[in-house]
Amino acid sequence: METLQKIVVPILAVLLFLWAWEALVWVNDWPNYKMASPSDLPPAFWKFRWLFLEMGWQTLWRTVVGLGLAVLFGTLVGMIMGFSRIARDGLYPLLVGFNAIPKATLVPVISLIFIGQHDFNTVLMAFLISFFPIAVSVGIGLSTLEPEYRDILRSLGASRLTIFRKIALPKTLPEFFGALKVSVTLAFIGTNLVEIVAPHGRGLGALFKSGETNGDYPLMFAVLIALAALGILLYYAVLVLERIFAGWAERPQS
Amino acid sequence: MANLIEIKGVTHAYRTKSGPLPVLDNLNIAVPEGEFAAVVGPSGCGKSTLTRLVAGLMKPDQGEVWLHGERVTSPRKTVGMAFQNPVLLEWRTILENVILPLEIVAPRMPQAEREARALHLLEMVGLKGFDSKRPSELSGGMRQRASLCRAIVHKPDVLIMDEPFGALDNFTREDLWQTMRDLRAAEPFTCVLITHDLRESVFLGDQVFVLSGRPARTQMVLNVDLPADRTLDILYQPKAQDMLHTLRDQIRIAQGRDGEMH
Structure with missing residues (x-):
């Protein structure tokens, strides 16, 4: 009964949303170029089905690679900040300053430096926009590790690496996944930003742009839906990873 | 019997913003092999510093710490630790x-x-059947029992405990005293117990070291002349009561000295 409710209620909510959308367009008698209605979307999807697959794949792999780099680099920076007070004092203002720059302003800068390298630029932006939360959370997780945790292994003569591997790393995982949930959304935004803004881009962002250029409004809305679907997919992929690697952090429901 | 732990003339100060803060002042403690040393003293008198010194986690400014006839300068594998937080x-x-x-x-x-070794210990402390549970599923007392098992699983020469039962309610604490007593009978080890609880020090200790207020030195050593297989009742008998009175007076003196300094 409860599982049925968990499945049925969200589906009903989505259907209700689509119905309201359709009704809104129908009641106002809006033409397609003002706002497409849900019933316009399936034909748009079908018409450009191969483009959707290809561009969706482009967006997906570049987001994932960018996020992967962000995880590696962010964890590394977080480790350095977590273990060294000097590094933390030095890096923190730099990171905060960099994070404060709206990333859209970096698109032309990057496009100029790496002209024509569309894949590279997109991955780079996904990476740049998403590593900050990971670096900060890993850094804070490591620097707030209670000394007793370290002492139980240190008193046995364990090396720093062993202490990191057996205690510090697993203990930071819940914070890490919390940050990863933010980062995956950011990386997705970064990818789309470059795809939309860059000339001759590829990916769902470029498809959106071409819909705009050609006045194909149902296509634009169809891209939005596809982006939402991809975003949900990425987010839930992170949730599954979290369940696997940091499921212990979930308190038993009582 | 030779002394397993020897702390000779240890003096230590922490560097703080407002200058050095002396915590230990010419401290001397000797614990023979297999004996249980309880260390009591006023709050903030440097008792926890003592545990870190014995574990080799830090070096004293002056003086020496010896374990098993070897000078301690770095962590050793033959030490077990338990804290107030079971970590x-x-x-x-x-x-x-x-x-x-x-x-x-x-x-x-x-x-x-x-x-096999871990399961054996878990059974001894009354945690049989809980081996596959997560720590969050256990009560505070049970977690502390598991923490004790972890502290002695590698058969350390020395068990160092820093107020291990401090966060538990009275009855659970008394249960754990008895568990501790039984563990010692089954698995001999030398123990240093830092505590605030005078009854605990008398029930578990062979010797009770009273530290003075900060900076701590050894103010008094009390030999606990009670049988090894003590029961809780013994705490209510005149001999133990006399010891508790003596210790209580000593703590008052230690606090008085502390009071003069501030």
């Missing part, structure tokens, strides 16, 4: 938590042997 690893089961020191100290020991 169990939430992502490991109770069994995996208890095994942890063996992974460091005896990397070649077969897993089955490790588990």
Whole structure:
């Protein structure tokens, strides 16, 4: 009964949303170029089905690679900040300053430096926009590790690496996944930003742009839906990873 | 019998913003092999510093710490530690938590042997059947029992406990005293127990060291002349009551000295 409710209620909510959308367009008698209605979307999807697959794949792999780099680099920076007070004092203002720059302003800068390298630029932006939360959370997780945790292994003569591997790393995982949930959304935004803004881009962002250029409004809305679907997919992929690697952090429901 | 732990003339100060803060002043403590030393003293008198010195986690400014006839300058594998906070690893089961020191100290020991040893200890402290539970599923007292198992799973020469029962309610604490007594009978080890609880020091200790207020020196050593198989009743008998009175007076003196300094 409860599982049925968990499945049925969200589906009903989505259907209700689509119905309201359709009704809104129908009641106002809006033409397609003002706002497409849900019933316009399936034909748009079908018409450009191969483009959707290809561009969706482009967006997906570049987001994932960018996020992967962000995880590696962010964890590394977080480790350095977590273990060294000097590094933390030095890096923190730099990171905060960099994070404060709206990333859209970096698109032309990057496009100029790496002209024509569309894949590279997109991955780079996904990476740049998403590593900050990971670096900060890993850094804070490591620097707030209670000394007793370290002492139980240190008193046995364990090396720093062993202490990191057996205690510090697993203990930071819940914070890490919390940050990863933010980062995956950011990386997705970064990818789309470059795809939309860059000339001759590829990916769902470029498809959106071409819909705009050609006045194909149902296509634009169809891209939005596809982006939402991809975003949900990425987010839930992170949730599954979290369940696997940091499921212990979930308190038993009582 | 030779002294297993010897703390000779240890003086230590922490560097703080407002200048050096002396915590230990010419401290002398000797614990013979197999004996149980309880250390009591006013709050903030440097008792925890003492545990870190014995464990080799820090070096004193002056003086020497000896274990087993060797001078302690760095951590050793033959020490077990338990704190007020059980610091169990939430992502490991109770069994995996208890095994942890063996992974460091005896990397070649077969897993089955490790588990057998851990299960044996868990049974001794009354945690039979809880080995596959997570720490979050256990009560505070049970977690502390698991923490004790972890502290002695690798058969350390020295068990160092820093107020291990401080956060527990009175009855649970008394239960754990008895568990401690039984563990010692089954698995002999030398123990240093830092505590605030005078009854605890008399029930568990062979010797009670009273530290003065900060900076701490050894103010008094009390020999606890009671049988090894003590029961809780013994605390209510005149001999133990006399000792508790003596200790209480000593703490008052220690606090008085502390009061003069501030």
